[in-house]
Amino acid sequence: VIITLTTDFGHKDGFAGIMKGVIAGINPQAQVIDLSHGIPRQDVTSAALLLRHSVNYFPRGTIHVAVVDPGVGSERRPILVAGSGRFFIGPDNGVLSLACAVSTPLQAIHLTNAAYHRNHVSSTFHGRDVFAPVAAHLSLGIAPESLGEAIHDFVQIPWPAVQATGNTVLGEIVYIDVFGNLFTNITAGDLAMLSKGTLAFAIGDVVIQGLASHYAAAAPGTLIAVVNSWELLELAIHRGSAEQQCGARIGDKVEARVI
Amino acid sequence: VIITLTTDFGHKDGFAGIMKGVIAGINPQAQVIDLSHGIPRQDVTSAALLLRHSVNYFPRGTIHVAVVDPGVGSERRPILVAGSGRFFIGPDNGVLSLACAVSTPLQAIHLTNAAYHRNHVSSTFHGRDVFAPVAAHLSLGIAPESLGEAIHDFVQIPWPAVQATGNTVLGEIVYIDVFGNLFTNITAGDLAMLSKGTLAFAIGDVVIQGLASHYAAAAPGTLIAVVNSWELLELAIHRGSAEQQCGARIGDKVEARVI
Amino acid sequence: VIITLTTDFGHKDGFAGIMKGVIAGINPQAQVIDLSHGIPRQDVTSAALLLRHSVNYFPRGTIHVAVVDPGVGSERRPILVAGSGRFFIGPDNGVLSLACAVSTPLQAIHLTNAAYHRNHVSSTFHGRDVFAPVAAHLSLGIAPESLGEAIHDFVQIPWPAVQATGNTVLGEIVYIDVFGNLFTNITAGDLAMLSKGTLAFAIGDVVIQGLASHYAAAAPGTLIAVVNSWELLELAIHRGSAEQQCGARIGDKVEARVI
Numbered sequence: 001v002i003i004t005l006t007t008d009f010g011h012k013d014g015f016a017g018i019m020k021g022v023i024a025g026i027n028p029q030a031q032v033i034d035l036s037h038g039i040p041r042q043d044v045t046s047a048a049l050l051l052r053h054s055v056n057y058f059p060r061g062t063i064h065v066a067v068v069d070p071g072v073g074s075e076r077r078p079i080l081v082a083g084s085g086r087f088f089i090g091p092d093n094g095v096l097s098l099a100c101a102v103s104t105p106l107q108a109i110h111l112t113n114a115a116y117h118r119n120h121v122s123s124t125f126h127g128r129d130v131f132a133p134v135a136a137h138l139s140l141g142i143a144p145e146s147l148g149e150a151i152h153d154f155v156q157i158p159w160p161a162v163q164a165t166g167n168t169v170l171g172e173i174v175y176i177d178v179f180g181n182l183f184t185n186i187t188a189g190d191l192a193m194l195s196k197g198t199l200a201f202a203i204g205d206v207v208i209q210g211l212a213s214h215y216a217a218a219a220p221g222t223l224i225a226v227v228n229s230w231e232l233l234e235l236a237i238h239r240g241s242a243e244q245q246c247g248a249r250i251g252d253k254v255e256a257r258v259i
Numbered sequence: 260v261i262i263t264l265t266t267d268f269g270h271k272d273g274f275a276g277i278m279k280g281v282i283a284g285i286n287p288q289a290q291v292i293d294l295s296h297g298i299p300r301q302d303v304t305s306a307a308l309l310l311r312h313s314v315n316y317f318p319r320g321t322i323h324v325a326v327v328d329p330g331v332g333s334e335r336r337p338i339l340v341a342g343s344g345r346f347f348i349g350p351d352n353g354v355l356s357l358a359c360a361v362s363t364p365l366q367a368i369h370l371t372n373a374a375y376h377r378n379h380v381s382s383t384f385h386g387r388d389v390f391a392p393v394a395a396h397l398s399l400g401i402a403p404e405s406l407g408e409a410i411h412d413f414v415q416i417p418w419p420a421v422q423a424t425g426n427t428v429l430g431e432i433v434y435i436d437v438f439g440n441l442f443t444n445i446t447a448g449d450l451a452m453l454s455k456g457t458l459a460f461a462i463g464d465v466v467i468q469g470l471a472s473h474y475a476a477a478a479p480g481t482l483i484a485v486v487n488s489w490e491l492l493e494l495a496i497h498r499g500s501a502e503q504q505c506g507a508r509i510g511d512k513v514e515a516r517v518i
Numbered sequence: 519v520i521i522t523l524t525t526d527f528g529h530k531d532g533f534a535g536i537m538k539g540v541i542a543g544i545n546p547q548a549q550v551i552d553l554s555h556g557i558p559r560q561d562v563t564s565a566a567l568l569l570r571h572s573v574n575y576f577p578r579g580t581i582h583v584a585v586v587d588p589g590v591g592s593e594r595r596p597i598l599v600a601g602s603g604r605f606f607i608g609p610d611n612g613v614l615s616l617a618c619a620v621s622t623p624l625q626a627i628h629l630t631n632a633a634y635h636r637n638h639v640s641s642t643f644h645g646r647d648v649f650a651p652v653a654a655h656l657s658l659g660i661a662p663e664s665l666g667e668a669i670h671d672f673v674q675i676p677w678p679a680v681q682a683t684g685n686t687v688l689g690e691i692v693y694i695d696v697f698g699n700l701f702t703n704i705t706a707g708d709l710a711m712l713s714k715g716t717l718a719f720a721i722g723d724v725v726i727q728g729l730a731s732h733y734a735a736a737a738p739g740t741l742i743a744v745v746n747s748w749e750l751l752e753l754a755i756h757r758g759s760a761e762q763q764c765g766a767r768i769g770d771k772v773e774a775r776v777i
Contacts, residue, residue, distance in 0.1 A: 002542055004535065010437035011270060011529060012297035014309045017263065020292045021317035024261055028290070028318070031546070033538045038530035041438060042498060050532045057646065058539035059546070070498060073473025123473040125488035128316065178528035179559060214591025214641040229643035239560060239588055269696035270529060271556035273568045276522065279551045280576035283520055287549070287577070300697060301757060329757060332732025382732040384747035387575065 001139040002031050002058060006047055006066040006095075007127065008039040015125070019065075019132040022118070026136035035064075038178075042070040044095045048157050049175050049183075051088075052098035053230040060085035065127075065135045066095045073123030078111040078130050079154055082144050089135050091126070094157035101159065112148040160185045166195050168257040171233070173250050180241025184254045186233040197258035201225040203235060203246060209259075225256075260398040261317060262291050265306055265325040265354075266386065267298040274384070278324075278391040281377070285395035294323075301329040303354045307416050308434050308442075310347075311357035312489040319344035324386075324394045325354045332382030337370040337389050338413055341403050348394050350385070353416035360418065371407035419444045425454050427516040430492070432509050439500025443513045445492040456517035460484040462494060462505060468518075484515075519657040520549050520576060524565055524584040524613075525645065526557040533643070537583075537650040540636070544654035553582075560588040562613045566675050567693050567701075569606075570616035571748040578603035583645075583653045584613045591641030596629040596648050597672055600662050607653050609644070612675035619677065630666040678703045684713050686775040689751070691768050698759025702772045704751040715776035719743040721753060721764060727777075743774075 003023060009015040016037050023030050035054055039047045047068040055064060069076075069091040077092040084103035088096040089111075111130060114121075116137045121129040134147055162171040162185055171186035182203075191199065191211075201208040212224040220239040223246070228234035233256060235242050242248065262282060268274040275296050282289050294313055298306045306327040314323060328335075328350040336351040343362035347355040348370075370389060373380075375396045380388040393406055421430040421444055430445035441462075450458065450470075460467040471483040479498040482505070487493035492515060494501050501507065521541060527533040534555050541548050553572055557565045565586040573582060587594075587609040595610040602621035606614040607629075629648060632639075634655045639647040652665055680689040680703055689704035700721075709717065709729075719726040730742040738757040741764070746752035751774060753760050760766065 002539070004539070006532070010297070012295060012299075013436045014265070014295045014313050017292055017294035018313050018316045021261070021263070021313070021321070024290065024292070025316070025318040031542065033535055033542070035535035036530060036532045038528070040530075054532050054536050054539070057536045057543070059543040062539070071475045074475040076475075122486075122488045124485060124493075128488065177531045216589045216592040216594075226642060227640075229640045229646065234642075269556070271554060271558075272695045273524070273554045273572050276551055276553035277572050277575045280520070280522070280572070280580070283549065283551070284575070284577040330734045333734040335734075381745075381747045383744060383752075387747065 001029070002033055002062040003135050003139060004033045004035045004058065004062060004064045005037070006035040006039065006051055006064070006068070007037050008041050008043065008047070008068045009037045009127070011037055015127065019127050022128055022132040023136040026133060027139050030136060030139045039068050042068060044068050044093055045157055046175060047095050048098040051096070052102060055086055055099050055102065063087040063089065063135050063138055064099065065131050066090040067127040067131055068095050069093065069126065072126050078126060079151065080109040080111055080134065080138070080144055080147055081105050081154065082107045087138060087144070089131050089138070092154050094155045097154065097156045098159060107144055108151045108154055109144050109148045110151045113146065116142065116147055162186055162190055164190060164193065168255060169194065170253060170255050172254060173248055173252045176243050176248070176250060180237070180243035181228070182235040182242050182246070182248050183228065183230060184233045184235070186254065186256055188227045188231045191227070191233065191256060194256070194258050200257055200259045201233070201235065202255045202257070203248065203252060206246065208235070260289055261321040262289050262394050262398060263294045263317065263321060263323045264291060264296070265294040265298065265310055265323070265327070266296050267300050267302065267306070267327045268296045268386070270296055274386065278386050281387055281391040282395040285392060286398045289395060289398045298327050301327060303327050303352055304416055305434060306354050307357040310355070311361060314345055314358050314361065322346040322348065322394050322397055323358065324390050325349040326386040326390055327354050328352065328385060331385050337385060338410065339368040339370055339393065339397070339403055339406055340364050340413065341366045346397060348390050348397070351413050353414045356413065356415045357418060366403055367410045367413055368403050368407045369410045372405065375401065375406055421445055421449055423449060423452065427514060428453065429512060429514050431513060432507055432511045435502050435507070435509060439496070439502035440487065441494040441501050441505070441507050442487065442489060443492045443494070445513065445515055447486045447490045450486070450492065450515060453515070453517050459516055459518045460492070460494065461514045461516070462507065462511060465505065467494070519547070520551055520580040521653050521657060522551045522553045522576065522580060522582045523555070524553040524557065524569055524582070524586070525555045526559050526561065526565070526586045527555045527645070529555055533645065537645050540646055540650040541654040544651060545657050548654060548657045557586050560586060562586050562611055563675055564693060565613050566616040569614070570620055573604055573617050573620065581605040581607065581653050581656055582617065583649050584608040585645040585649055586613050587611065587644060590644050596644060597669070598627040598629055598652065598656070598662055598665055599623050599672065600625045605656060605662070607649050607656070610672050612673045615672065615674045616677060625662055626669045626672055627662050627666045628669045631664065634660065634665055680704055680708055682708060682711065686773060687712065688771060688773050690772060691766055691770045694761050694766070694768060698755070698761035699746070700753040700760050700764070700766050701746065701748060702751045702753070704772065704774055706745045706749045709745070709751065709774060712774070712776050718775055718777045719751070719753065720773045720775070721766065721770065724764065726753070
């Protein structure tokens, strides 16, 4: 069974490695895959977006653990959501919700059964003391309902909706990757709904004519629009950083229009 | 068998990956877990502290390899220390010593048997040429005493002692994590030894009243004191960096007192 | 079977983790080892050098996947090169060529058989949609010739030649590691070809007398010359950064001479 980890722990302090030690101590056969430990600190939405666009690439039965958890130790609930052959474990702060939204949640559990946590649960590191041991026990076949009490709702981060007419879609930047590529919330499906015609894309005062088939279709340094690997409209610069060149930030508006 | 790696190699140059290749060539069944490759360059003490506070979370029999090794190629000895069902491998510069101190060292070996090293040992990368192959052979069941000569001491980094009275404990910052949280050498046990009363914590001119139960117990931006996942007194800022806000550095004094 | 990954994807966005998910979905037994995800963005030559100097440390049969791919989605070919018991998979932009040059290429394949790619191939992430699934199928024993059409050449990055006389070798900096050590293209073999005598090394106006046996042979802060773990002449500073102290860059000339 695969267990993935998505955290804002970085790569300096051993926190992710310790979670793997805890998992290996419970289920030596579990295969742990790091999805990211580079989530911007306490950026629950970035983690939720990344998880949403990653889960389709993992086999059925994979357990996804996400620990971006500014509320660790508070009353926020540790939860498990199961559905569509996937399992999600993490704090109930929305970090799981965008990925759950592309699954069919069958079951949500408040992880109250301390028998599946470490004996001593710290107030600062539930990744180690709650989420890793629960994931490892689940990977051994423990039933979700043994891990705690059924719940009927959990915190949702809504997918940031676009505003669409027949000729325009108004969206915004929702994620920026390490290359400085600007991911918007405008999907390939949104673009397909537009009336026929040439597309143009506007960010601030800049207008891009047409959708590029791939990065290298443009000269280095040119701002282009592409449909990216998340199936989202992305503004990018071949061999450059659109984030830097545009001075763009998450939340900036982007409009697609038929011209 | 699990082999953990703790180094200052970073993530750019493939050094850790090469160590894993060497291990896999000797024991394809060994499970390698990265504890950290982000130790500040040549910071032996940080690596020693991280290893000390990680080993309890790995199963019995785990082999911990630590390579923070400014003296590579010099007369400093490559060593193995075994005890309490754990094995530690690395240079004899103190990097293993804080973790060994929480084990019961039964056996220390100077790794002189070249039969368990790579054929050609470079003078700049003993992680690849000595420590990885020795760890892999050990994981196959080679006895420690086959790997070299018994030794009776090795370099110790002393745990930095606090100065305690019945009403105060004077300690210092010993580690700063990626979030800018300030780890002190004052343990939960030290605090428990104080006389009854409300606690206050002083760093420079700043005084914190009381011990917080968890990060989110305070308003964002407030400096708090918590007992952290290493069971140490930590100064932290919920959704902020205590390192930046306090301008704090390793070695700065922190005092806990009963008020 | 081991599959290594070498990319410029960084550690923030989950791209490498997604490749591992794809591989695990096809061959759960494959063992994936990260060689580097920290290649400077789109620096094909750095990736090619790192791969060349890493492959000898992996067991026979290892599959090396390198995705530094500014031309993704363009006409550049996805290829497989097999030889000397190693397999290399990546874009045909030279990233594989330095490692292939130390193997004996027996077979090169243009990866045209879409049956071994993901159903939907994006134009921006062939690591996920082409290279990871091809590597996974290869690791299951699919024959290289089933993966596409035989080709008879692929893009070569030439090893940057030195200019040698009996008394001098003129080379250049070809790689800089995370410690700021300056790797030149002057090999230990080049130095061995020089006439007998004391060696000196010049970079800009600075001259280093003699070859150091290891880093700690010099006082901290002193610029030294060593033969490093890639068997290349390296300029380094014990407990410091030669890159910073010399203001050096890739391409800067370095001369070794007999004095």
